[in-house]
Amino acid sequence: MNPAAPVHLLVISGSSRTGSLNLALAREACRIAEVQGATARLLDLRALDLPLYDGDIEAGPGVPAQAGELIAAIAAADAVLLVTPEYNGFPPPLVINAFDWMSRARASGTQPAGLKATAGKPAGLLSASPGPLGGLRSMNYLRQYLQMAFAMIVHPRQFALSRADQAFDATGELKDEKAREAVTGVVVSLLQLGAALAAPRGE
Numbered sequence: 001m002n003p004a005a006p007v008h009l010l011v012i013s014g015s016s017r018t019g020s021l022n023l024a025l026a027r028e029a030c031r032i033a034e035v036q037g038a039t040a041r042l043l044d045l046r047a048l049d050l051p052l053y054d055g056d057i058e059a060g061p062g063v064p065a066q067a068g069e070l071i072a073a074i075a076a077a078d079a080v081l082l083v084t085p086e087y088n089g090f091p092p093p094l095v096i097n098a099f100d101w102m103s104r105a106r107a108s109g110t111q112p113a114g115l116k117a118t119a120g121k122p123a124g125l126l127s128a129s130p131g132p133l134g135g136l137r138s139m140n141y142l143r144q145y146l147q148m149a150f151a152m153i154v155h156p157r158q159f160a161l162s163r164a165d166q167a168f169d170a171t172g173e174l175k176d177e178k179a180r181e182a183v184t185g186v187v188v189s190l191l192q193l194g195a196a197l198a199a200p201r202g203e
């Protein structure tokens with residue numbers, strides 16, 4: 001492994017709307033990661049425009065190509081940060097659907113199978129909500145799903161941003177220093193885990 005190589009962080013947004021609070025938080029996490037010397041890529045799951053999982057699509061045309069985009073992005077990352085709202089105390093369907101599709105993708109050419117790309121990959125969790133708990137209720141479900149079904153190594157440190165509708169200034173940065181410190185703590189911990197577990201890159 002080249003110790004000088006920057007850690008590459010994939011930041012995934014799981015929101016389904018324009019003006020998303022979680023997308024704003026994901027952008028903030030990317031900026032924080034870059035300040036730490038990492039490279040960061042933001043992937044908006046909504047933009048992938050995956051259809052709802054359908055066994056007939058899988059059996060016919062096959063797993064949609066967009067699932068391959070997600071697999072390639074995860075495979076290229078040293079760590080994955082999921083920034084997502086909760087719906088009724090659960091991870092939103094956009095996230096579960098994308099990961100479900102990914103779990104059905106077999107290896108193709110140089111691209112690994114979906115479950116191979118996620119196995120052993122460090123992951124971190126952030127959420128944002130206008131509510132008082134900031135999406136906290138869904139995080140244990142998401143943690144369990146990523147660990148149990150995808151063999152990801154989910155870092156114990158997580159943060160749920162409450163009152164997120166009042167949390168960002170006009171430039172999209174977090175106003176509250178304590179919230180910024182909490183996000184930084186999650187990002188830095190995940191980068192450290194990613195660096196520690198990084199597979200040898202190109203050597």
Ligand SMILES: Cc1cc2nc3c(=O)[nH]c(=O)nc-3n(C[C@H](O)[C@H](O)[C@H](O)COP(=O)(O)O)c2cc1C
Pocket residue numbers: 015016017019020021022023085086087088089090128129130131132133134135
């Ligand atoms: C179907 C649905 C269920 C929701 N359930 C919750 C919830 O359980 N907890 C919560 O804090 N907010 C809940 N919300 C509100 C979301 O947190 C809010 O819409 C938030 O802005 C979504 O994140 P985004 O801005 O990144 O899209 C729910 C919203 C929808 C549409």
